[in-house]
Amino acid sequence: xxxxxxxxxxxxxxxxxxxxxxxxxxxxxxxxxxxxxxxxxxxxxxxxxxxxxxxxxxxxxxxxxxxxxxxxxxxxxxxxxxxxxxxxxxxxxxxxxxxxxxxxxxxxxxxxxxxxxxxxxxxxxxxxxxxxxxxxxxxxxxxxxxxxxxxxxxxxxxxxxxxxxxxxxxxxxxxx
Amino acid sequence: xxxxxxxxxxxxxxxxxxxxxxxxxxxxxxxxxxxxxxxxxxxxxxxxxxxxxxxxxxxxxxxxxxxxxxxxxxxxxxxxxxxxxxxxxxxxxxxxxxxxxxxxxxxxxxxxxxxxxxxxxxxxxxxxxxxxxxxxxxxxxxxxxxxxxxxxxxxxxxxxxxxxxxxxxxxxxxxxxxxxxxxxxxxxxxxxxxxxxxxxxxxxxxxxxxxxxxxxxxxxxxxxxxxxxxxxxxxxxxxxxxxxxxxxxxxxxxxxxxxxxxxxxxxxxxxxxxxxxxxxxxxxxxxxxxxxxxxxxxxxxxxxxxxxxxxxxxxxxxxxxxxxxxxxxxxxxxxxxxxxxxxxxxxxxxxxxxxxxxxxxxxxxxxxxxxxxxxxxxxxxxxxxxxxxxxxxxxxxxxxxxxxxxxxxxxxxxxxxxxxxxxxxxxxxxxxxxxxxxxxxxxxxxxxxxxxxxxxxxxxxxxxxxxxxxxxxxxxxxxxxxxxxxxxxxxxxxxxxxxxxxxxxxxxx
Numbered sequence: 286x287x288x289x290x291x292x293x294x295x296x297x298x299x300x301x302x303x304x305x306x307x308x309x310x311x312x313x314x315x316x317x318x319x320x321x322x323x324x325x326x327x328x329x330x331x332x333x334x335x336x337x338x339x340x341x342x343x344x345x346x347x348x349x350x351x352x353x354x355x356x357x358x359x360x361x362x363x364x365x366x367x368x369x370x371x372x373x374x375x376x377x378x379x380x381x382x383x384x385x386x387x388x389x390x391x392x393x394x395x396x397x398x399x400x401x402x403x404x405x406x407x408x409x410x411x412x413x414x415x416x417x418x419x420x421x422x423x424x425x426x427x428x429x430x431x432x433x434x435x436x437x438x439x440x441x442x443x444x445x446x447x448x449x450x451x452x453x454x455x456x457x458x459x460x461x
Numbered sequence: 462x463x464x465x466x467x468x469x470x471x472x473x474x475x476x477x478x479x480x481x482x483x484x485x486x487x488x489x490x491x492x493x494x495x496x497x498x499x500x501x502x503x504x505x506x507x508x509x510x511x512x513x514x515x516x517x518x519x520x521x522x523x524x525x526x527x528x529x530x531x532x533x534x535x536x537x538x539x540x541x542x543x544x545x546x547x548x549x550x551x552x553x554x555x556x557x558x559x560x561x562x563x564x565x566x567x568x569x570x571x572x573x574x575x576x577x578x579x580x581x582x583x584x585x586x587x588x589x590x591x592x593x594x595x596x597x598x599x600x601x602x603x604x605x606x607x608x609x610x611x612x613x614x615x616x617x618x619x620x621x622x623x624x625x626x627x628x629x630x631x632x633x634x635x636x637x638x639x640x641x642x643x644x645x646x647x648x649x650x651x652x653x654x655x656x657x658x659x660x661x662x663x664x665x666x667x668x669x670x671x672x673x674x675x676x677x678x679x680x681x682x683x684x685x686x687x688x689x690x691x692x693x694x695x696x697x698x699x700x701x702x703x704x705x706x707x708x709x710x711x712x713x714x715x716x717x718x719x720x721x722x723x724x725x726x727x728x729x730x731x732x733x734x735x736x737x738x739x740x741x742x743x744x745x746x747x748x749x750x751x752x753x754x755x756x757x758x759x760x761x762x763x764x765x766x767x768x769x770x771x772x773x774x775x776x777x778x779x780x781x782x783x784x785x786x787x788x789x790x791x792x793x794x795x796x797x798x799x800x801x802x803x804x805x806x807x808x809x810x811x812x813x814x815x816x817x818x819x820x821x822x823x824x825x826x827x828x829x830x831x832x833x834x835x836x837x838x839x840x841x842x843x844x845x846x847x848x849x850x851x852x853x854x855x856x857x858x859x860x861x862x863x864x865x866x867x868x869x870x871x872x873x874x875x876x877x878x879x880x881x882x883x884x885x886x887x888x889x890x891x892x893x894x895x896x897x898x899x900x901x902x903x904x905x906x907x908x909x910x911x912x913x914x915x916x917x918x919x920x921x922x923x924x925x926x927x928x929x930x931x932x933x934x935x936x937x938x939x940x941x942x943x944x945x946x947x948x949x950x951x952x953x954x955x956x957x958x959x960x961x962x963x964x965x966x967x968x969x970x
Binding site for chain 2: 304315332335338352353356390391397399402430452457
């Protein structure tokens with residue numbers, strides 16, 4: 286019978302196996318990229334191998350490769366596997382409350398950050414700071430049921446006004 | 462030798478002058494507000510000194526250097542103290558550095574001595590900050606003199622040592638993960654145009670990446686975004702009203718523990734001065750020291766006053782300690798000072814051995830700011846600690862969206878480039894998953910800050926030595942740091958323990 290700690294450790298090692306594999310692939314690509322970069326520099330600007338732009342990257346990527354292999358070995362030794370990547374387990378992991386909450390926060394952050402200072406599609410009108418901020422605050426608090434609707438709207442309005450006054454007016458940050 | 466004494470004397474005279482100059486209503490108002498904001502960041506679980514400084518680095522970009530330093534150090538000092546308030550009252554450390562304070566602080570609160578514990582935490586934090594400041598003022602000129610001997614190999618090994626030690630100590634799961642995070646940070650630092658030949662690396666044709674990945678937005682991405690997501694998912698924190706009148710004779714207790722306070726202060730300064738380590742570990746080491754040496758050692762954990770004093774003295778003393786390598790070597794002593802490094806660079810100050818030559822009055826000015834911060838920590842804590850606790854009653858689901866807005870403004874204020882907001886989102890997602898997998902953000906950020914320096918120093922050192930790798934360790938200081946790196950790696954791999962056990966009989970500790 287596994288204890289909670291052991292279960293959490295084993296889940297961590299499962300993730301370590303996947304991440305180690307991703308790191309191994311990334312570091313190999315970086316090694317190839319840095320060698321290419323160095324060779325090009327050696328041909329065009331007469332750089333030596335050790336002062337070529339890719340040399341440090343080559344050393345660091347090799348170090349990363351060694352550490353990733355070490356991580357993979359440790360994770361496998363401690364019982365890590367890739368069985369959790371089976372479709373049924375993935376579905377179970379994705380369709381739970383916690384994942385959906387995480388996704389919701391990321392979606393709101395994505396919309397707020399990518400919409401910040403952008404123009405309305407098809408026009409030259411910049412979406413104002415107060416509008417994006419107010420909508421973001423209301424949606425975030427409403428989705429997570431932070432308080433009653435009235436409280437959320439008043440709170441969001443006040444916060445938007447305060448941040449605009451403090452940072453836009455007093456600190457003179459050119460907010461959109 | 463006489464030169465050093467003269468420098469220290471001059472530095473003290475300058476310090477007194479700056480301290481007097483800062484006694485101006487405007488400066489006092491700024492640092493008072495900054496300490497209050499810092500306490501707010503410290504009180505709230507999830508927010509930390511690092512996040513506070515990262516946020517305000519962007520927001521103070523347009524301010525003159527003096528005012529920006531007042532704000533940033535005020536936030537830093539306030540946040541480190543503020544963590545103890547929630548640690549004592551609700552057993553949740555507001556910052557990582559207050560985790561050790563929970564052990565005896567909360568039992569004291571449960572016993573109805575929350576007031577006493579708060580007073581002790583405040584006084585200890587004040588003493589710790591002043592102690593750290595004094596050591597900073599006295600020893601930084603010496604360190605700077607030593608650092609003038611450093612050349613490319615020394616700086617290269619020092620940067621690598623900083624990343625290695627930070628990775629080993631900051632990684633909660635495996636040290637390898639800390640090192641991987643550090644290397645990923647160095648690789649991120651290599652994005653953009655390199656120094657020696659001016660070639661673009663890893664920009665993939667994107668003009669926005671030519672100047673590299675800036676570390677202020679990245680600190681918000683790796684520290685702020687994961688915390689916002691975690692707090693929005695988690696439960697809200699509610700605090701029970703707990704006060705407790707002060708019946709304690711505080712000053713006799715402080716007098717009785719004077720030697721201990723000096724020792725905990727020294728531990729704080731010493732550990733703070735190790736690159737990348739910082740207040741969290743200082744607090745634990747001081748707590749352990751107090752427990753081992755105190756007659757009441759067995760009772761630690763049940764509500765012993767010294768159990769609050771030790772970590773609070775050490776974590777605040779670590780502020781002064783961690784600024785020593787920042788100013789003299791350009792190497793941050795803790796994650797918050799990594800943010801301060803970014804802020805100093807933004808304001809055109811180049812921390813390192815040449816700082817005392819280029820800006821002779823900088824160290825005393827910083828020490829004066831720290832002392833004012835300590836004074837306001839004491840006063841604000843005295844007046845507002847009960848009110849600050851009420852902040853804990855506000856749901857994190859209301860606070861965190863507001864913090865998210867502040868983060869976005871902080872990133873945008875950095876250089877008004879919306880592209881950086883997209884970068885923050887992408888790396889924020891990566892930071893969240895790395896956090897879930899046990900990768901500490903501190904070594905990554907340290908790698909990002911030191912990566913470019915390490916790269917340039919490494920290649921420059923090889924150029925000077927005609928490509929001979931041995932040239933990197935031919936000078937004594939460089940060899941010392943190289944050895945320190947090797948020992949750090951071997952120690953984490955268990956080889957040092959193995960050798961000790963096999964050849965020296967090995968202790969069971």
